[in-house]
Amino acid sequence: MVKIIANNIEMRFGSRLLYRFDRLSLAQHQTIHLQGDNGSGKTTLMKMLAGLQAPSLGEIHTEGFAPTPWWRRNPLLGKAVYLHQHPYLFDGSVAYNLNYVQPLCDMTEQEIASRTQTAIEMAQLGGLLNQRAASLSGGERQRLAIARAWIMRPHLLMLDEPTSNMDKLSQQLVLTMVSHLKQQGTGMLISSHQSCLLTGLCEQTWQIQNQAIQVSPSSLDERPFTPSQQELRYVTAN
């Protein structure tokens, strides 16, 4: 089982202390709801665990991943996929964005092709494949970004406010994809101000408050997830 562990972390912006904590870990088969007010540091925490931002103090290490090649300076990068609140789509078509991750997947070609096709169907992007990604609506952009990550079958995934400004259909489609990932054992950290469809999947909450992070329930068995808890089905339009 793969895991990211953060020990004795302190995060500051200049002299302002964002938070300080002794230990947090995100493992496969865990789904965690990250809560906190605006500016409390939810995005910073996610980026830190994904290796995109260094903590002011403390260390973050991983367990269970394949050894990092010597030429990779940052061993955290690429271990957990972080999806921005406003996802970045590369200049080009929807198909280009989906195909970008194909060489980065640790799977056979047939498996990648099959997962890509399934992701297109789940995110209902079939009719948009040749459209420029820049012309998509907010919900379609988020669906494409999650579909792009879904193809990779990441061990760990961080979703930053994934359903903000989304209509019900897009929320349902995203829920289906995220539920599939959960079923496949992807560990997820989902940040959201309020409870939503996705936070219903979470078994634990990390609350950023008063420059600390409260975890509830405080311990969580890292047992393999049993898929029967969630009814998974494709959601069709209308």
Next chain:
Amino acid sequence: MSEGWLALIQQALSLLFSLDPDVWSIVSVSFSVSLAALAITLIPSMILGFVLAFARFPGRWFATNLVQTTQSIPTVVIGLLVYLMLTRMGPLGDLKWLFTQKGMILGQMMICAPVLIAMSQAAFTSVDKRAWETSRTLGASWLRSVWLVCRELKVPLLMAIVAAFSRILTEVGCSMMVGGNIAGVTRNIPTAIALETSKGDFAQAIALGLVLLILALVLNFTLGTLRGRAEPRSL
């Protein structure tokens, strides 16, 4: 338009379309020298632009301003500097590059590099940080992510290349001083236009001017098409 003007333009066009060897030799010198200068300078300048945009090191502010300043140095001053370096008594005198195409290439490299560095730095600075982060978090290597960023910035980077190429292809001061305007060897379009105009041979000057004009139109319309397709990025 007077008949004299029409006759001049007709002569210029006939020089171009009859493949007049003098005219096309000048065009060939111009393009071979400027393309060589651009080709040698392009990659190192883009790397420097990237470093100045992203790396944090002591002296970065000074280096950025120095590059900006060198952009606005007149080409004759760069010509003078290169001339002094290449003259027999100069530090590079042993190369014997004065009044040769190699000397012209060196001069044009010095004109081209600051434009490329400054414009590519501006382009790299404008990149959306999320492009880099997304590529890296998806597991792409450093090199693949750099390539992705360059792809995302293809329009501003192409604009930098076109601006640098236009500047060296049309500069007259440095080419005149370092090249010496020797027919068939170092005579390029701008120096030939200056010479033919002073001699009163306007037909050849216009013919060469038309080549530059057509090139400018082709480059800028191509760039305009690319720019037109690029859509503003929404959040």
